[in-house]
Amino acid sequence: MQITFLGATETVTGSKFLLTHHGKKILVDCGLFQGYKALRLRNWDKFPVDPAQIDAVILTHAHIDHTGYLPLLVKNGFSGKIHCTHGTKDLCAILLPDSGHIQEEDAKRANKYGYSKHHPALPLYTENEGRQALKQFLPHDFATEYRLFDDLSFRFHHAGHIIGASIVEIKYNSKTLCFTGDLGRPHDHVMNPPDVIHKADYLVIESTYGGRLHDRTDPLKQLEDIIQQTVKRGGSVIIPSFAVGRAQSLLYYIDQLKKADRIPDLPVFLDSPMAINATNLLCHYTNEHRLTKEQCKDLCNVAEYIVTPEQSKSIDQYKVPVIIISASGMATGGRILHHLKLFLRDPRSTILFAGFQAGGTRGDRLLRGETEIKIHGEMIPVRAHIELLTSLSAHADYQEILAWLKKFERPPQKTFIVHGEPESSKNLKRKIEEQLKWSCYLPKYRHVETL
Ligand SMILES: [Zn+2]
Structure with missing residues (x-):
């Protein structure tokens, strides 16, 4: 067995691990590189192996940095099955076409305003190509061993993190290779804790928060304070959010705060068709999280759902403070950019980041205190308050990772x-x-390693 690290090395994006075993090739995760330009350019490079030569893909979970390269892999000849959990398949049906759509829109805009060096600017893949990739998905239940080849099987364990997220355990030659994917947290308000893994011969583990401890303040308290202070200034709270996972947690917290009269009853908008669909899925996969049916229903009703681009533009015109939750979470694209163009200039408002910001993204640069930021080729001055919900995260921090690792019966090789x-x-x-x-x-x- 050989493993080649084709992504998520020295970065949080582009997860791709190629396994070669007895002539078969398996790709674990197939993510898009995001953030720094040097990384994003890798998405355009020729893939290190011919996609037609890859026999199967196994996914840990649906986030684009783990799946967003799939449409390109399929477009370039991959014809095998894409194995994942049911939740991951359902979420990819939302995320992959949307990813293609965003890229088409970006290319169109770049051509219209002439800010790309490429003429014409092209999308990496289209919405339709995003949809094409879905045809090759083969979903499996958690905890069920699946024999992929004579001498290789795999099984999904719950990772917490988001709906469908899994820890992938691969068995070959009586050895075990385990991928944590993105590891959730033990005491999240919404998601279940990750399953305990007792042993693995080889372990591939994430380290998004390998260098940090999450703020142990109750996220409800932190969110309450930020909303209260912004409303006092007469401003609005604009939350760039990952459409899947984070947006649903935010709705749950806002619902809780409103019910307890801890924040005023201000209008809340969920401006992301993708987040709307993902919210409905949360209610479907009740065994993967801690919320009751009633709580799920309530969080679905706390926000007004914004579907069309026209509606999206109209919510910026409100004369009273509002909360807008919109994608993308690192402000790299999507509808949030239109809201940012307007609200970044407003010293009363708060731009509230709600999750990890990869280096080089607009979110990262705003949190580092940049005083102006480029959106759609235009420099926008930063006058709004920029905040980060430090207590909210879908990833374990290093203490939580260590606690999870301590349950192993013996060290991996x-x-x-x-x-x-x-x-x-x-x-x-x-x-x-x-x-x-x-x-x-x-x-x-x-890097290539023999296991
Ligand atoms: Zn993730």
């Missing part, structure tokens, strides 16, 4: 730390080596 900015991965390596004495490695892009 090798632990590969991926899916983190370099400092986070290095920090997690140090912590695991100090506290658990495991052998950890930080693979580089295209």
